[in-house]
Amino acid sequence: MQTIFETPKTIKENSRFSFCPGCDHGVAIKLVAQVLDELGLQENTILVASSGCSVNLYDYLELDCIEAPHGRACAVATGIKRAHKVQGKEKFVFTYQGDGDFASIGLGESLHSALRGENITAICINNTNFGMTGGQMGPTSVLGQITSTSPQGRNKETHGFPIKTAEHIALCDGTSFSARVALFDVKNILKAKNAIKKAFEYQKQGLGFSFVEILASCPTNWRLSPLESHNKIENELTKTYPLGIFKDIKND
């Protein structure tokens, strides 16, 4: 009998995700693990985890890992990458962060890592709210979005505008690759995997900062079913957050 699907080697044996039902984190982590397997990177990788729902990643992946203080993942990753380089070793270093971590409290570290062309990869899960603390408005919450701290909906007069992270990162000269992907259907999941793969390959090739923003569902805090959540991403969120590749150093 032919094996057509198996758990990626990079995922720890017997690990069980602790995410809410319908949350896209599980799919995103699986894609990351598959790409690490396919590129043969597992033994040479150091993962920088962050604060938020993404924090438990080190319990799921068989990777050397350090937890960064909230928002500082790209700075920690910079230190790791540089320290190994000094010792003559190229390590594969990536961060896995939420939108609050990457684009709110950590925007400075994120943007400057891209501007320096730091040869690391950042994966940012954008679920348009602070998920772990119970769904507060974040910098990525879209106009009109109801959250526990914007009960009347986000309005531009009081709360300003959501940040289009992938487009901002694409503007940085040190960025090699910046894309926004989603996970609401198989086609998009495959596109997401390709984007992650490209981002990882660009780091391997030493091309600079690579970035993938993943639009992800948060059914619990959105008060929607998993299916309704995916519909919301496809039909509503992509209007604010169009999918696509915003920078590819090889095609520019």
Added chain:
Amino acid sequence: MLKGNIAIAKAALKCGCSCYFGYPITPQTEIGEYLSSEMQEKNLAFVCAESELAAINMALGAASSGAKVMVSSSSCAISLMQETLSYASSDEIPFVLINIMRAGPGQGYIFPSQADYNQSTIGGGNGDYRIITLSPSTVQECIDLTYRAFYLSQKYRNPAILLADGLLGQMAQGVILKENPYPEIDNSSWILNGAKNRPARKICSLEPNQEKLNSHIEKLFKKYKTIEEKEVLYEEYLCNDADIILTAFGTMGRYSKAICNYYRKNGVKMGLFRPITLYPFPNKRLNELSQKTKFFIDIEMNMGQMLKDVKLALAKDATCKFIKKPIGDWSGQEETIAEIDEILKEKYANNI
């Protein structure tokens, strides 16, 4: 002749510091300026971070990779780094942080000051943790204690701070730049370098299990107890027969030595006790001294931050007076001598 700032930078390179992360702030900027060219020439990692937050977190990452790492900054900017000092203490990640103090609170100014004693020894980060704190009083000690800071930091897997003031950073003195006297510490059992032929390693402070978090903190404090037992350093100057002992750290220690000499010449048996490690504080030795000598005068370039540790250490029947000056120019001794004269007048009048 070397300036304190440059001496620290040279010492760091001599003991194998391969990564430096910094952000400019007076009066320590020369450390980064010096290292920027030296480290580039040697193919070492020098990053002009976008903020002190970024700098200290780059240090966290680099040190988790097993590199010898240094960050330098000053007072108000060290405030920004407290969160990561707390993380690094819990994660048991070693690096050296240089604080060339300036006057505060807030932005204050670049005047010399010793007002970060509390920040360094008590800490501004959250949770139960301690930071090894070394206090040089001369440029030579800036070198010797930079070596020691790297060594202790690596040995105990804990951040270490070299706490010097702006006077020391800017002052030039003749020094001997000898070799690093300390052995290398093997870190191969914990660093992150890729899970090859071994299980993956995880460095994190998050611990949702109450019992595990409890035992982690207990473990950290067992380590701190060892540090307190083994790593205390201090200098005693003419304390054996002293009727009066001055206590002072850093630049004020050196300054107070000259005060002692002045009073000795005038027939007053004065000595100096200078803590070199501020954490661990030499309270045991200070207590021993206070069994015989009963009169102490603490001199600090702040409003009395070490004073509480001195008072806690002294025998109950010992007296401790305090001479303070929160900031500024301590180059002349007259003012201090006049204050001590007043204290002594009172002491002898009351026959304390």
